[in-house]
Amino acid sequence: MSKLFRRKHDEETTYWLSYSDMMAGLLLCFVLIIALSALHSNIIFDQKQDELLGKEKELLVQSNELDQEKLTVSSQRALLDDQQKALIAQEEKLASQEDKLNQQSKLLGELQALMDSQQEKLDSIIGVRTELVKALKEEFDDSDLEVEVDAQTGAITFNSNILFEYNKDALKEGGTEFLDEFLPRYASVLLGDKYKDYISEIIIQGHTDQNGTYLYNLDLSQKRAYSVAEYCLGDDSKVLDEKALENMRSVVSVGGSSYSDPVYDDDGKIDEDASRRVEILFRLKDEEMVSEMMEILNSEKSDNSQENNEDHESNDNDGFYD
Numbered sequence: 001m002s003k004l005f006r007r008k009h010d011e012e013t014t015y016w017l018s019y020s021d022m023m024a025g026l027l028l029c030f031v032l033i034i035a036l037s038a039l040h041s042n043i044i045f046d047q048k049q050d051e052l053l054g055k056e057k058e059l060l061v062q063s064n065e066l067d068q069e070k071l072t073v074s075s076q077r078a079l080l081d082d083q084q085k086a087l088i089a090q091e092e093k094l095a096s097q098e099d100k101l102n103q104q105s106k107l108l109g110e111l112q113a114l115m116d117s118q119q120e121k122l123d124s125i126i127g128v129r130t131e132l133v134k135a136l137k138e139e140f141d142d143s144d145l146e147v148e149v150d151a152q153t154g155a156i157t158f159n160s161n162i163l164f165e166y167n168k169d170a171l172k173e174g175g176t177e178f179l180d181e182f183l184p185r186y187a188s189v190l191l192g193d194k195y196k197d198y199i200s201e202i203i204i205q206g207h208t209d210q211n212g213t214y215l216y217n218l219d220l221s222q223k224r225a226y227s228v229a230e231y232c233l234g235d236d237s238k239v240l241d242e243k244a245l246e247n248m249r250s251v252v253s254v255g256g257s258s259y260s261d262p263v264y265d266d267d268g269k270i271d272e273d274a275s276r277r278v279e280i281l282f283r284l285k286d287e288e289m290v291s292e293m294m295e296i297l298n299s300e301k302s303d304n305s306q307e308n309n310e311d312h313e314s315n316d317n318d319g320f321y322d
Helices: 002-141 173-190 214-233 242-249 287-317
Strands: 156-159 199-207 252-256 277-284
Touching: 002 173, 002 277, 156 173, 173 214, 173 242, 199 214, 214 242, 214 252, 214 277
Parallel strands: 199 252
Antiparallel strands: 156 277, 199 277
16 A cells, blocks of 8 residues: 555655656746747847947938038039129129210211211312312413422422522512412412312411521511511502402411421432421311311221220220139
């Protein structure tokens, strides 16, 4: 009996011990699994943490690059603004230059219209002067008077030795005889009915040689021209009839040039004898106006050329940013 009981007791004890060991082993497995899971989780966490740090560094680098790009964009925007301002300034300058060109074009148009309106007068002046020169040549070429008629201007030159003694301003007898014959014929051409309305001025001009001072010769040349005028146009003058005298007085002027306009010989040397002379020349009406107009035109062309050069230099110096 006791043996049987002991065997049963031993069998039960053995059974419960095996179950306990199994549960302990199972628990250990769970613990191991949990430990492994925790370890694996830690490893994954560390990996994720490292990845996160890498992402943060990458984001930081990208942020720096973005900031750099923002600075570049800002710099380019500032450069673009400067270029825009320069472009606006250029457009304003071009607009100003266009206005100036329009004004100049308008002025040139007005000057051209003025030229066109004066062309007929100019042609008339040239034609009248040509006819007058021809008429004077025909009048004096066949005469015994030693006078020269300039083929271009119609100015008449005669040696002062005909009129005056050397270094004197009083007309000599041969000089008065010369003027008695010369002046009526000259007046009949210039102040005749055909040409008198075209004559603006008749000038008696005295000239001297190079001997003596300028002022002395200026005084001598003026006195000689005045002596001619006084003899021909004085109150007691009998050289011209009353009508011709009145017409001549209305247009005559007297001047002296000292030795400032000498005559040169074929070798380029001053011809003293030829330089001592008296000239009688004429001006036609409207000649002064045409001459003045040409001076204005030349002045305008010079001013326009200078302004264009300045504008061109200014444009060369201006430019856009690179």
